[in-house]
Amino acid sequence: MVCIMPSTAEAVAGVPDGAVVLIGGFGSAGQPVELIEALLDGGARELTVVSNNAGNGDSGLAALIRDGRVRKMVCSFPRQSDSWHFDAKYRAGSIELELVPQGNLAERIRAAGAGIGAFFTPTGFGTPLAEGKETRMIDGRGHVLEYPIHGDVALVAAYQADQLGNLVYRKTARNFGPIMAAAAKTTVVQVDSVVPVGAIDPENVITPCLYVDRVVAVPRTVAA
Amino acid sequence: MNGIDRDTLAKVVAADIEPGSFVNLGIGLPTRVANFLTPDSGVMLHTENGMLGMGPEAAGDQVDPDLVNAGKIPVTELPGASYFHQADSFAMMRGGHLDVCVLGAYQVAANGDLANWHTGRADDIPAVGGAMDLALGAKQTFVMMNLLSRDGSPKLVAECTYPLTGVACVSRVYTDLAVFLIEPGRVVVRELFGITFDELQKLVDVPLEQS
Numbered sequence: 001m002v003c004i005m006p007s008t009a010e011a012v013a014g015v016p017d018g019a020v021v022l023i024g025g026f027g028s029a030g031q032p033v034e035l036i037e038a039l040l041d042g043g044a045r046e047l048t049v050v051s052n053n054a055g056n057g058d059s060g061l062a063a064l065i066r067d068g069r070v071r072k073m074v075c076s077f078p079r080q081s082d083s084w085h086f087d088a089k090y091r092a093g094s095i096e097l098e099l100v101p102q103g104n105l106a107e108r109i110r111a112a113g114a115g116i117g118a119f120f121t122p123t124g125f126g127t128p129l130a131e132g133k134e135t136r137m138i139d140g141r142g143h144v145l146e147y148p149i150h151g152d153v154a155l156v157a158a159y160q161a162d163q164l165g166n167l168v169y170r171k172t173a174r175n176f177g178p179i180m181a182a183a184a185k186t187t188v189v190q191v192d193s194v195v196p197v198g199a200i201d202p203e204n205v206i207t208p209c210l211y212v213d214r215v216v217a218v219p220r221t222v223a224a
Numbered sequence: 225m226n227g228i229d230r231d232t233l234a235k236v237v238a239a240d241i242e243p244g245s246f247v248n249l250g251i252g253l254p255t256r257v258a259n260f261l262t263p264d265s266g267v268m269l270h271t272e273n274g275m276l277g278m279g280p281e282a283a284g285d286q287v288d289p290d291l292v293n294a295g296k297i298p299v300t301e302l303p304g305a306s307y308f309h310q311a312d313s314f315a316m317m318r319g320g321h322l323d324v325c326v327l328g329a330y331q332v333a334a335n336g337d338l339a340n341w342h343t344g345r346a347d348d349i350p351a352v353g354g355a356m357d358l359a360l361g362a363k364q365t366f367v368m369m370n371l372l373s374r375d376g377s378p379k380l381v382a383e384c385t386y387p388l389t390g391v392a393c394v395s396r397v398y399t400d401l402a403v404f405l406i407e408p409g410r411v412v413v414r415e416l417f418g419i420t421f422d423e424l425q426k427l428v429d430v431p432l433e434q435s
Contacts (some may be wrong), residue, residue, distance in 0.1 A: 026274075027292065027296035029292045029296070052310075055370070076352055078351055079350070080296075080351075086349075090349055091349075097350075099350055100315065101354070101355070103317060103361075104235045106310035107314065107315075108313055109310075109311070123356045123361075124319065124356050125390075125391060126388055126390070126391035127356060127389060128387045129356070138231065171267050171290040171301070172291055172292055173291075174274055175273055175274050177309065178309040179311050
């Protein structure tokens with residue numbers, strides 16, 4: 001049963017040190033910046049963060065990394081023009097990096113939510129990112145065994161939730177939201193607005209409410 | 225030995241994409257191919273962050289922070305566009321549903337091995353993104369690059385020295401000096417740009433065949 005939370009601080013309360021936190025977003029699109037900043041204020045340390053990128057600029061995930069809260073990043077594309085906080089920590093050897101091809105990252109998260117024990121994928125076969133992993137030839141093609149990525153907490157940004165926690169997203173900000181919502185023990189979602197039950201056409205629900213635990217409204221001034 | 229410029233090369237690639245194809249264009253040089261795809265070709269562009277039917281780069285008040293391409297540049301949507309999550313987006317690639325992807329490269333080997341994600345230098349922060357999924361997911365993987373690197377060494381090689389992105393996945397290499405077809409056991413030169421076959425052969429250590 002979803003809880004509609006009055007503040008971002010209460011929405012992310014209880015995240016313990018050492019937690020595995022799945023954070024949605026592709027660059028800034030769909031990044032739950034206000035939830036991340038509430039997590040920063042909450043003080044949790046030694047986090048393992050799973051997210052496509054390793055922070056942009058000085059806010060959101062970048063701030064969490066800057067303040068030394070992240071022990072390990074699991075991501076596909078850390079290096080960007082504005083990832084200076086991650087770059088500095090990585091070069092100083094104070095953050096661990098598990099680099100995962102983007103499709104494998106997505107499928108490992110999806111597999112966690114779907115109860116899959118592991119899967120063979122052709123992506124990465126014969127490359128340094130498959131070193132040490134079990135491989136198998138399937139239909140004449142090399143495959144690599146990959147395991148699911150479960151989260152203790154998922155932080156997701158969506159466009160709208162109803163009072164039950166059914167979610168819709170906006171454009172390419174959907175990205176990792178639906179699969180991360182399904183892959184964590186506790187899923188926390190920030191939305192532009194919370195609407196009454198029935199206001200979202202059931203045909204249009206992207207993340208059904210059973211995946212969602214906490215919702216908090218964080219209205220945005222930008223976006224249509 | 226002058227070769228052709230980037231836009232002329234993008235035009236050559238665009239002309240080789242069948243009407244109605246579903247296509248992913250990689251970050252950098254391949255993005256230019258979009259400028260030469262005509263609307264009546266019916267080609268639909270896929271972007272790995274979760275969209276089919278991507279339109280041109282957004283300008284002015286079209287800019288929407290929720291609508292970006294794989295390079296995180298604001299873009300637009302075309303009529304008939306659709307959005308989907310990351311696992312679906314990569315299922316489209318890995319599942320072989322895209323007709324063509326066009327990627328940049330550090331090196332391509334004579335057998336179609338691709339290296340385009342990491343220089344392997346110790347001080348380099350590695351970033352792979354969707355490159356490995358794209359390289360082997362599409363029905364055809366085209367590479368678009370200058371034949372020679374800045375130091376003059378050829379990027380079409382007998383064996384890649386940079387870390388691999390994918391094994392035997394490239395089918396064509398479009399360069400400023402020639403178009404190469406990677407076929408089982410051989411590399412065929414389809415087209416030359418301001419260079420003779422013999423001059424081209426002297427530049428690369430891979431045995432070439434004329435078409």
